[in-house]
Amino acid sequence: MQDGQGIHFHANTRGRHFIGLATKGVAFAILLTSVAGTAFSFELPGGSDEEKGIAVATESDDRDNRFINFTASMKMILQDRHGQESSRELRVKTLEVDGDGDKSLVIFENPRDVKGTAFLTYSHKTGNDDQWLYLPALKRVKRIASNNRSGPFMGSEFAYEDISSQEIEKYTYKFLREEALDGKDCYVVERFPVNERSGYTRQIVWYDQSEFMIAKIDFYDRKDSLLKTMLYTEYEFFADDFWRPGIMAVENHQTGKSTVLEWTDYEFQVADLDTADFEKNSLKRAR
Amino acid sequence: MTLRQLAFTIALVSTLASPSSAWELTGQVAAEGRFFPQDAIAADKHDTNGSFALAPELYHDWNSGQLAVTISPFARIDQGDEERTHFDLREAFLLYSENKFEVRAGLRQTFWGVAESQHLVDILGQTDQVENPDGEDKLGQPMVELTLLPSFGTVELTLMTGFRERTYPGREGRLGKLPVGDGVYESSDEEWHLDWAARWSHYLGAFDFGLSHFQGTSREPIFGLGGTKERPVLAPYYPLIDQTGIEVQATLGGWLWKLETIRRAGFGSKGQSRTFTAAVGGFEYTLVGVGGSVFDLGLIAEIHLDDRGDSATTPFQDDLFGGARLVLNDVQSTECLAGVIVDRESGSTLSSIEANRRVGDRWRISLEYRGFINIETTDPLYGIRHDDFVQIELARFF
Numbered sequence: 277m278q279d280g281q282g283i284h285f286h287a288n289t290r291g292r293h294f295i296g297l298a299t300k301g302v303a304f305a306i307l308l309t310s311v312a313g314t315a316f317s318f319e320l321p322g323g324s325d326e327e328k329g330i331a332v333a334t335e336s337d338d339r340d341n342r343f344i345n346f347t348a349s350m351k352m353i354l355q356d357r358h359g360q361e362s363s364r365e366l367r368v369k370t371l372e373v374d375g376d377g378d379k380s381l382v383i384f385e386n387p388r389d390v391k392g393t394a395f396l397t398y399s400h401k402t403g404n405d406d407q408w409l410y411l412p413a414l415k416r417v418k419r420i421a422s423n424n425r426s427g428p429f430m431g432s433e434f435a436y437e438d439i440s441s442q443e444i445e446k447y448t449y450k451f452l453r454e455e456a457l458d459g460k461d462c463y464v465v466e467r468f469p470v471n472e473r474s475g476y477t478r479q480i481v482w483y484d485q486s487e488f489m490i491a492k493i494d495f496y497d498r499k500d501s502l503l504k505t506m507l508y509t510e511y512e513f514f515a516d517d518f519w520r521p522g523i524m525a526v527e528n529h530q531t532g533k534s535t536v537l538e539w540t541d542y543e544f545q546v547a548d549l550d551t552a553d554f555e556k557n558s559l560k561r562a563r
Numbered sequence: 564m565t566l567r568q569l570a571f572t573i574a575l576v577s578t579l580a581s582p583s584s585a586w587e588l589t590g591q592v593a594a595e596g597r598f599f600p601q602d603a604i605a606a607d608k609h610d611t612n613g614s615f616a617l618a619p620e621l622y623h624d625w626n627s628g629q630l631a632v633t634i635s636p637f638a639r640i641d642q643g644d645e646e647r648t649h650f651d652l653r654e655a656f657l658l659y660s661e662n663k664f665e666v667r668a669g670l671r672q673t674f675w676g677v678a679e680s681q682h683l684v685d686i687l688g689q690t691d692q693v694e695n696p697d698g699e700d701k702l703g704q705p706m707v708e709l710t711l712l713p714s715f716g717t718v719e720l721t722l723m724t725g726f727r728e729r730t731y732p733g734r735e736g737r738l739g740k741l742p743v744g745d746g747v748y749e750s751s752d753e754e755w756h757l758d759w760a761a762r763w764s765h766y767l768g769a770f771d772f773g774l775s776h777f778q779g780t781s782r783e784p785i786f787g788l789g790g791t792k793e794r795p796v797l798a799p800y801y802p803l804i805d806q807t808g809i810e811v812q813a814t815l816g817g818w819l820w821k822l823e824t825i826r827r828a829g830f831g832s833k834g835q836s837r838t839f840t841a842a843v844g845g846f847e848y849t850l851v852g853v854g855g856s857v858f859d860l861g862l863i864a865e866i867h868l869d870d871r872g873d874s875a876t877t878p879f880q881d882d883l884f885g886g887a888r889l890v891l892n893d894v895q896s897t898e899c900l901a902g903v904i905v906d907r908e909s910g911s912t913l914s915s916i917e918a919n920r921r922v923g924d925r926w927r928i929s930l931e932y933r934g935f936i937n938i939e940t941t942d943p944l945y946g947i948r949h950d951d952f953v954q955i956e957l958a959r960f961f
Contacts, residue, residue, distance in 0.1 A: 354894055362894055362924060388960030389927045390896070391589055404816065406766075414699065416674040419771045423817040424851045427859060431894035473851070548627070552662050556766065557710065557717045561658060561665070563628055 318488070320451075320463070329449030329465045333481075336488040337444050343518050345371045345549045349541040354432050357532035362387075364430050367563070371554050377401055377441045379554040383562050394562040396554060397422075399441035402470075410559035417559050426475025433504060433526040433535040435475055438495075446470055452480065457492060461485040476503070487511075489519050497530075504528045515544035590619035590635075593958035599737055601949040608737055609643040616640075618653070631658045639694070644736030647693045652703045665710040670703035675762065675773060677812040677821040678843045680865045680884035680904060681877075684808035684823045686777050687721060687760060693730040696738050696933065696947070697915075702727045716765025726754035726780050728799065740946030744789050744796040748780060749803045749833070756780050756803070773810040779803065785832050785876060802836075804829040819847040821865070841869040841877075845884070861888035863902065873908075878943045881907045895921040909939035929956040 321331050352364040365386040371379045377399030384393045392412035399405045405422045425437040447467035455464055462482040469476055477500045482492040490508050497503040510522030524537040552558065597612040616639040624631035635654040641647035656669025676684040688701035705725035711718040728746045732739030750756035758779020765772065781804040789798030806827040813820040822844035831837035845865030853860045869880035886902025899918040906912070914936060919929040931954040938948035 356894070387921060387924050388589065389591075389921055389925075389958070391960070406814075414674055415672050418677075419766070419812055419814045419819070421814060421817050421819060421849050423849070424859060427851060428857050428892045431892060431896065475852075550662075552712065555712065555717075556764075556771075557665075557712060561628065561631070561660060563624070 318485075325451040326449060328451030329467070330444075332451065332463045332465050332483055332488075333444055333447070333449050333467070336483055336490070337442075339488050340518060341372075343372055343515070344545045345369070346514075346518075346542060346544045347546055347549065348520075348539050348543070351538045351540070352430070352432055352434075353536045353538070355534045355536075362431075364432075369549065369553065371549065371551065373398075377405070377443050379551070380441070381554055381559075381562055394559045396556065396559050397440070398554075399443070401443045401445040405440065408556050408559060410562065415560070417556060423473055425471060425473045433528045433533055434537070437469070437471075437474055437476075438506070438526075447479075454485075455482075457482050457484075460491065462491060487519055489521070502529055504530075512542070514542050518544060585623060587622045588619060589622070589961060590617070591958045591960045592617050593956050595954060595956040597737070597952050597954045599950060599952045601951055603737060604946070604949050608735060612641065612643040612737070614639060614641045614647065620654075629660055632656070633658070641736075644693070644733050644739075646731065646733030646739075647736055649693065649730065651691065653701075654703055663712050665712070667708045667710070668706075670705055671708070672701050672703065673708075675775060675808070675810065676823050677771070677810050678823045678845070678865055679821075679847065679863055679886070680902065681843045681867055681879050682823075683825045683841055683843055684773070684775060684810045686775075686782060686806060686808070687723065689727040689729055689782050691730050693732050693736070702730070716763060719760075719762045719764075721760040721762075723758040723760070723779065724755050726756065726758070726801070728754075728801075729782065729784060731797075737952065738947050738950045741795055741797045742790075744798045746784060746799045746801050747833075748801050750780055754780075769814050771812045771814070773808070775808045775810075777804075777806045777808075781827075781830060783830075783876065785830070787832060800832055802829055802831060802833075817849045817851065819849075821845060821847070837871075839869065839871045839875075841867075841871075841875075841880075843867050843879070847888075857892045859888075859890040859892060861890070862886075863888065867904070873941055876943065878906070878911070878913070879904065883907060897921075906939070906942065909937075909942065911938045911942045911944065912936040913944065925960050927958045927960070929958070930954070931956070 318335050320328055347367070347369045350366045350368055354362050363386065367383040367385060369381040373379055380397050382395045384390045394410040396408045397405050407420050407422045409418045409420050411418065426435050428434070429436055429439060447469055450466045452464040452466050455462055462484055465481050465483065466478055467481060468478050475498065476495050477498060478496050480494040481490055483489070484491050489511055492508065493506045495503045495506070504526050506524060506526045508521040508524055511519050512522055513519055520539060520542055522539055525534065527534045593616045595614040595616065599610045602610070616637070618635065618637045621634040622631065633654050633656055635652070636650070637653045638650045639648060652670050654671055656667050656671050659666045673687045674685055676682045682698070687706070688704045690698045691700040691702050692698065694700035704723055704727065706721050706723040708719055708721045731743040734742045748754065748756070756779060758777070760775065760777040762773055762775035780801050784799030784801050787798045787800060788795055790796035804827050806825055808823065808825045810823045811821070822842065824840065824842040826838065826840045828838040829836050830839065843865055845863065847861050847863045850860045852858070863884070863886040865884040867879035867882040867884065869875040869877065872880055882904050884902055884904045886900060889899045891897040897920040899916065901916045904913045914934040916930070916932040919927055921927050932952070934951045935944055935948045938944050
């Protein structure tokens with residue numbers, strides 16, 4: 277942990293329920309009505325596959341705006357190819373920032389030797405994120421380099437870039453097709469990381485057509501071979517507005533290792549959780 | 564700390580810990596072995612040493628953390644050095660936080676600074692030198708600290724008293740020169756002098772910086788010779804000093820550029836006053852995924868300067884540090900940091916390796932090596948030039 281890379285946990289999915297959308301304001305509803313015909317449906321635009329791809333990604337992103345903040349607990353279960361397991365437990369707090377990437381605080385609970393270690397990340401739509409690490413044994417707050425995008429997080433099959441704030445600007449897009457996945461109609465979009473330090477050449481994303489929740493991602497490594505698959509399941513609906521997966525499971529096809537990430541205790545729009553809780557100084561009292 | 568105080572603290576901790584589940588008890592217990600391959604300069608010192616340490620932490624908060632108490636005692640039982648068998652309250656303080664300020668009162672540990680191979684700016688806490696010669700362990704410092712959080716960063720205002728003398732290995736212990744006698748103070752209030760410090764820290768884009776001032780009894784002593792001819796001891800003298808510190812780090816992609824500098828006034832033996840300037844600065848560059856692996860390799864270089872030259876009280880008056888940090892990014896969080904500090908004039912070299920790895924969920928094994936090579940007679944490390952050691956520690960966390 278001494279010089280571990282900071283992270284910015286995000287459920288890596290975007291979804292907003294139509295009831296919530298309807299309450300957001302008459303003007304917005306009217307605007308959508310005039311564009312799409314009904315307030316709650318999305319129609320794939322005409323034009324190039326690039327335009328279609330970005331339209332799907334943007335719709336997914338838009339449906340998750342205005343969550344303000346959330347807190348959650350997370351358990352990671354790591355399994356090696358022999359089936360041997362180990363686990364990590366974390367607390368996650370995220371604050372939405374208008375016009376930029378989110379701010380987030382990740383606090384380790386388990387394993388015990390890293391308990392109290394905390395990461396603060398200010399993610400940005402473009403360029404490197406700002407990250408600080410608090411080491412409780414040394415009482416030391418360290419600003420750390422954030423160029424490690426492709427490295428594994430805590431020995432898991434999640435890379436830092438997989439769990440960092442997913443901003444539209446971080447990829448370019450290409451619409452592939454519509455297809456059913458486990459009986460649900462999906463848009464399938466290919467996306468290409470903008471950051472040259474990414475560990476991927478491309479990802480293929482399945483968006484569920486009704487709520488624009490991500491259902492599955494295939495990751496291709498730098499040699500363009502299939503590296504891993506992430507499945508999002510057990511979606512739940514929070515604060516009348518936001519869909520979040522209960523489980524994110526990654527399987528590495530090249531090593532046989534896997535990681536299952538279980539989210540619990542989601543709370544949205546927590547009172548008193550504001551910018552003061554996401555300052556460098558606040559790392560020292562983060563719990 | 565007397566035995567009575569120790570008993571009281573243990574009683575207090577156990578009373579607080581038992582009745583309510585809202586109190587959180589964590590910590591570690593560790594067994595340590597040290598092996599000294601060379602014979603000590605003085606006779607009758609041990610070549611191997613075993614030791615146990617217990618470091619629990621008790622925490623409780625009210626009102627979602629607005630008010631919190633932290634109690635962290637530390638105890639070590641050492642086979643070969645009675646000075647290293649010691650107890651300390653590392654922390655025992657109350658925290659009260661509001662949106663724009665925080666107050667902490669009690670015994671605390673703090674850290675200031677950015678450099679890896681020497682901590683010049685860090686001054687509030689006394690070094691627990693008997694615990695480890697690297698100077699990274701600190702004794703609990705009694706203080707009241709007000710932290711202000713204006714729009715332009717963080718301002719910390721600290722009042723301290725109840726000075727703690729630096730700890731040193733005893734007569735039988737390795738890594739000590741001569742036994743160390745009782746401290747003599749410049750202040751007539753002795754350990755009850757009221758010290759103060761102020762620090763402003765902030766960041767702007769890629770730059771994190773801090774500006775600090777400390778006025779009070781120096782944490783670092785100046786040694787004279789005391790005792791008798793048959794049983795000489797080192798006599799520490801703690802003068803009153805003023806120390807201004809600046810720390811800056813620039814984080815640029817994979818590069819971290821670091822600088823710490825201090826100016827300390829009033830630091831001289833009895834009746835003398837001396838002012839000096841010292842600095843440590845350099846970089847750490849991290850190579851991500853070396854050779855197609857998932858390993859990260861950090862390359863670190865730092866330079867140490869001190870305008871006192873050879874009369875400096877630290878070994879790092881004109882030295883270069885070069886080191887490498889290897890992070891395996893594996894399930895066991897295996898890491899290794901190795902480096903050398905070389906005196907540019909004399910060639911005296913201090914080498915060190917620190918490595919650790921988690922075992923299962925609850926255990927961690929750590930390896931530490933310090934080597935003293937070609938230590939010049941004028942070097943402050945000369946007295947411990949035969950005290951190279953390898954240390955293995957197994958810790959269980961709870």
